[in-house]
Amino acid sequence: MTFEEAHELIKQTLPEKRYIHTLGVVETAERMAVQFGEEVEHARIAAMLHDYAKYFDVEEMRRVVVEEGLDPNLLEYGDELLHAPVGAILLSRQYDLDDAVLSAIRNHTTGEPGMSRLDQILFVADAIEPNRDYPGVDRLRAEVERSLEAAVVATLKQTIEFLLKKSVRIFPLTIETYNDFVNIP
Numbered sequence: 001m002t003f004e005e006a007h008e009l010i011k012q013t014l015p016e017k018r019y020i021h022t023l024g025v026v027e028t029a030e031r032m033a034v035q036f037g038e039e040v041e042h043a044r045i046a047a048m049l050h051d052y053a054k055y056f057d058v059e060e061m062r063r064v065v066v067e068e069g070l071d072p073n074l075l076e077y078g079d080e081l082l083h084a085p086v087g088a089i090l091l092s093r094q095y096d097l098d099d100a101v102l103s104a105i106r107n108h109t110t111g112e113p114g115m116s117r118l119d120q121i122l123f124v125a126d127a128i129e130p131n132r133d134y135p136g137v138d139r140l141r142a143e144v145e146r147s148l149e150a151a152v153v154a155t156l157k158q159t160i161e162f163l164l165k166k167s168v169r170i171f172p173l174t175i176e177t178y179n180d181f182v183n184i185p
C-alpha cells in the first residue's frame, strides 16, 4: 500500500477532527524519522493509518481480539486500547503492508517493551503532533530535541500520570514498557 492509497482510505474512514489529528501525526512522524534516521516512508504510512480503527464498532473489535488470540487483557482495560492492535490486524488482512508499519500501528497506544525505533516515533508523534494541546505537551516536544528515548520515557510518564489522575487502571504492557525504557539505578 502506498502513502497515497493510505491517505485516500483514511480520508474516507475518519471524521474530520481525527483526520486533522492524523495529518499532524504524519507531519511529526515524518520529521522525527528524518531526525532519527529511520525509514521515512514507513513512518508516513504508519502515521497515516494509525487510527484507522478508532471509530469501529467496539463489539466487533472485541471479537477480533478473541478470534486472533490477542492479549486477553485488552478486554479488561477500557475500549480505547482496542483500535491499535485491532486496526493493525484488519489492515494486514486487507492490504499489503510492511511488518514494521503494522508493528508501529499495533503499539502506538500502549507501547511495548523492546519496541522498534519506528514504533517509538509513532508513539511519541501521536502524543505531540501540532494539534495536541494539553498541559505538559511542550515539555514532551522539547524532549524530542534531546533523544528519541528521552521522548519515549516522557510520553510514557505523561500517559501513566494521566491515567493515575483519572483513577483508571493502567494497562500492564504500558508499565512494562516504562520499566524497559527507564535505566536501572
Ligand SMILES: [Fe+2]
Residues within 6 Å of the ligand: 050, 051, 054, 083, 084, 108, 109
Ligand atoms: Fe490511536
Ligand SMILES: [Fe+2]
Residues within 6 Å of the ligand: 021, 025, 050, 051, 126
Ligand atoms: Fe492518534
